[in-house]
Amino acid sequence: IGALAANDELCQDKPSGVFFARPDSCSGYYSCEDDVLLEFDCGENFHFSVKDGVCKETHHVPCFDGKRLCDDDHRGQYFQEPEVCGGYFVCKEQDEADHFDCPSGLHFNPDTFQCDFPYNVHCNEAPVDDTYCKQYNDNGRKNFFFVPHPHMCSKYYYCYNGNQQEFTCPEDFHFDPFNNFCARPNEAGCRATPECPAQGFHTFPHPVDCHKYVFCVDGHVHVQSCGPELFFDYQASKCRAADESVCFTH
Structure with missing residues (x-):
């Protein structure tokens, strides 16, 4: 906590004890006490919520490099999570949002607002870790x-x-x-990036998990699980015992 200035113009017309966001920071915020501007910071992994005037976990208040993704004009809109191809936000009131992750192996498509195959999405993701x-x-x-x-x-x-x-x-x-x-x-024979047809019902092997498969319905992607004891046999297009299956990723 630090006292910045007395009679600061930012404190004009603001009652004492009210918190408000720093315009250039995601985690920083101010408060006024008798016209003295006080500075605070939420700390690592937390952002200041304009809506509630408190610190919240970063995935509830999407903000990057001091720029808040959501405000009342963006309510209900979808935003790609920066450097995370499978993550996205749906804006709620003011600067808050709900955070979602696409199923493993899929990317968020900002054109259709749906999870999609990487083949259909242009996204620069942070490198896969060791x-x-x-x-x-x-x-x-x-x-x-x-x-x-x-x-x-x-x-x-x-x-x-x-x-x-x-x-x-x-x-x-x-x-x-x-x-x-x-x-x-x-x-x-790579099947890591199949294209989901716009019409009909289709199944594909999951790009990285033998226990799962991708089910396409009229262009919409659904990831299904065979269960822990079964593999998806991509030649037979069904779940079978692991020792009887031909798993593309195995």
């Missing part, structure tokens, strides 16, 4: 191996001693996770 390689290493693999990118057919990772390095195949090539090299798309 735990992506670690989950493969925990499955008994060697210290040096290749794994496909979870969302993009043309990319892959070289994992080594718990670290990872991202590579991109040449243009018009996909990474073949079974042979560990870049190949023509019809030979690589």
